[in-house]
Amino acid sequence: MAQRLIVIGGDAAGMSAASQARRRRGRDDLEIVVFERGHFTSYSACGIPYWISGLVPDPEALIARDPEVFCREHAMDVRMRHEVTTIDLERREVVAQNLEDGGEVRERFDDLMYATGAVPVKPPWAVTDAHGVFGMQTLDDGAALRDWLDADPQPRRAVVIGGGYIGVEIAEAMIQRGLSVTLVEAGEQPMSTVDSDMGELVADAMRGLGITIRGSLPVTGLEEHNGRVSAVVTEEGSIPADVVVLGLGVRPNTALAEAAGLPLGPTGAIRVDRRMRVPGLPGIWAAGDCVETLHRVSGLPVHVPLGTHANKQGRVAGINIGGEYATFTGVIGTAVTKVCDLEVGRTGLRERDAKAAGFEFVSVIAESTNRAGYYPGSRPMTVKLIAERPSGRLLGAQIVGWSEAAKRIDTLAVALWNGMTVDDMTQLDLGYAPPYAPVWDPVLIAARKAVDALAALDR
Amino acid sequence: MAQRLIVIGGDAAGMSAASQARRRRGRDDLEIVVFERGHFTSYSACGIPYWISGLVPDPEALIARDPEVFCREHAMDVRMRHEVTTIDLERREVVAQNLEDGGEVRERFDDLMYATGAVPVKPPWAVTDAHGVFGMQTLDDGAALRDWLDADPQPRRAVVIGGGYIGVEIAEAMIQRGLSVTLVEAGEQPMSTVDSDMGELVADAMRGLGITIRGSLPVTGLEEHNGRVSAVVTEEGSIPADVVVLGLGVRPNTALAEAAGLPLGPTGAIRVDRRMRVPGLPGIWAAGDCVETLHRVSGLPVHVPLGTHANKQGRVAGINIGGEYATFTGVIGTAVTKVCDLEVGRTGLRERDAKAAGFEFVSVIAESTNRAGYYPGSRPMTVKLIAERPSGRLLGAQIVGWSEAAKRIDTLAVALWNGMTVDDMTQLDLGYAPPYAPVWDPVLIAARKAVDALAALDR
Structure with missing residues (x-):
């Protein structure tokens, strides 16, 4: 008899897990049942503001997948408008309610993927x-x-x-x-x-x-x-x-998990290990906006509800459920947004986070431009770096600028991910051409300034 | 008596070295004489095409510094329109010709900075x-x-x-x-x-x-x-x-150096160590388009004439001449450009370079978009990755795309710089928001594809 995976929540984390598991285990080996209480699987919540503004004219565009087509292709049984009301870990069963007709179903599982996401904070x-x-x-x-x-x-x-x-x-x-x-x-x-x-x-x-x-x-x-x-x-x-x-803001949607006895961490979200397993409960997995994860810089657990993490975590869970090996190794808090044409990027720790985590640090702000000064469309770009003292290790970075600024945070995010010092960073071989950067890239200028700030403290 | 630094060539490398040395050693400690055969110090050669097209209306904009002002501020003796014709290493003197009046001057040095740049290839x-x-x-x-x-x-x-x-x-x-x-x-x-x-x-x-x-x-x-x-x-x-x-293209401008007996490397450019010293010749320094440098991926010497390297190398030389310590740790071949609105970025080894350096590798090409598919202005972006086999270490990357594509090569350049594997890269915490990336960033999609390609070869 095939084993059975039940997925609670058919958005980014749940569907990624389901499809990665299916890729590795055929329908004769693993039945997959997904319960989703809403009308859609996998839509872009991040896109909603742009639909409100009219920039994105059609909400259909925000829906990543047609659930019926997706499930047929992946041989999954997806039950839309079904809300799981009980998880029975003893009997390895869930109870779900059909929100359309009120009916109840009870389904057994071998593996359970908990991916209920987050719910808005409402005082x-x-x-x-x-x-x-x-x-x-x-x-x-x-x-x-x-x-x-x-x-x-x-x-x-x-x-x-x-x-x-x-x-x-x-x-x-x-x-x-x-x-x-x-x-x-x-x-x-x-x-x-x-x-x-x-x-x-x-x-x-x-x-x-x-x-x-x-x-x-x-x-x-x-x-x-x-x-x-x-x-x-x-x-x-x-x-x-x-x-x-x-x-x-949102908080992890854990009501069902708490009732069933899944462990919560200090952030109030579900605890998982690096393979997205719920500790102490074999066959129980969780991923996405309902779990907490490791911040690689502070070493502390954090709750960072963001689609990009949910997708990665779901993929990791699915690979493991599929019998292979993958780990989710934590986040560094990278995020980008825009306000009209002003672009904002951040990664790592803010000053207040660095203080809270007990770091000694310097912070510098460097003013530069996105392009060579003489190149048309050159606009200001402000880069802030926070570096550990005295090691010089990058702890955090922020960018605010007017054009092609936000995604440059990725350059700093990868440097941070790898534990680079600001001194190392002054050597980085970054792309230079007048339409894209001054000959000293804003990232390099900021790194040099941080090196100088550290040296000034040593003197 | 003050020591004396003579700088041959007043462009990026030479002027960076001079100003960093000055910053660390006052005029009573170090006299600085710069010979520049042209009319300008430090102009942006990379900007010339945009002046030809009319996009940059005024060539003055391409000139980074007014030599007179700069030298007054930095207490340097800059001799414009002076071409050094002889370096006498025995007597530690140079002979320079005034290109305006034909007169000759002879100047002693303690330190010599050779920064003559490159000359166009002309069959x-x-x-x-x-x-x-x-x-x-x-x-x-x-x-x-x-x-x-x-x-x-x-x-x-x-x-x-x-x-x-x-x-x-x-x-x-x-x-x-x-x-x-x-x-x-x-x-x-x-x-x-x-x-x-x-x-x-x-x-x-x-x-x-x-x-x-x-x-x-x-x-x-x-x-x-x-x-x-x-x-x-x-x-x-x-x-x-x-x-x-x-x-x-250009070749290193080494005629004067060869005549004086400075050592050339296999690329035909001047050999230097990591502190930008010419090996075996104390007090002789070189930097910029006339020197060769280490390619950090292939481990081979390369000649990469580019203003961004010249500036960094000149800075390193100047810090060392100034009595402090700095090294230039090599390049990885990052470059960006555009053809009309098509943007191109590259870093590391191409397939042919990887073959020539003896690597086993896989290469993958991933198609994605610069923004969420539903966000206005979403355009195709093609990312190519070359990864060592079986280690998965990134060896090279290329990006071609229509908007905000070129500078994303920096993300890959920093990953490459740090020796990341494509498997590590699938975990990277990169900025996500609909105006800037799909929920799976193009870099992550490409990394996943490379992981799959490596796994397929193992099976």
């Missing part, structure tokens, strides 16, 4: 029946917001709560749709994924777009009028709003 | 008094070509001989100025700095611009009429030409 004050308040995680969320923006009376005043990636991207999308937009952030400023000196460049760009930024301002409630949201209440008074978007 | 058939034939190395070359293109009768038919970076860039510049352009290349195709499968993508793009490419066609002579060039003679007949640009 008590955000729980409301008022219309006009939106999360921004699923395509359904996006569709609901779009409908609201197009409805009569048309909303004019938007308040975005939370200045992380999604909050910033949605704020920009709303401006592009012609609304007046206020972004409210409990911390000092939006884009706290970079240090405040770099974040200030982003905040300036957002203000330049016409976005009103209210920093250090915790939200305490929502006001409504006739069943519609009318204002966001803060410690410093109310901000009128016809539409409110919650961008307060 | 016997290219030596001609006919007007309309141009090299493309100096600002004067660029000015002469611009004058000729603007003169009456206006040239209509251009032939570019040589399909390297300069040849390709000049061919594009000429097309943009409205000439009909033929590029003649002795090798199979232009842009032989990438493998032929990738080079074919570049050749296609050039044809798309309207450039006629004649490959595998050695040039044997030039024809002239009334003192003006009239045709380029090849083994397959003549190609009419009103203007001819020679883009046959």
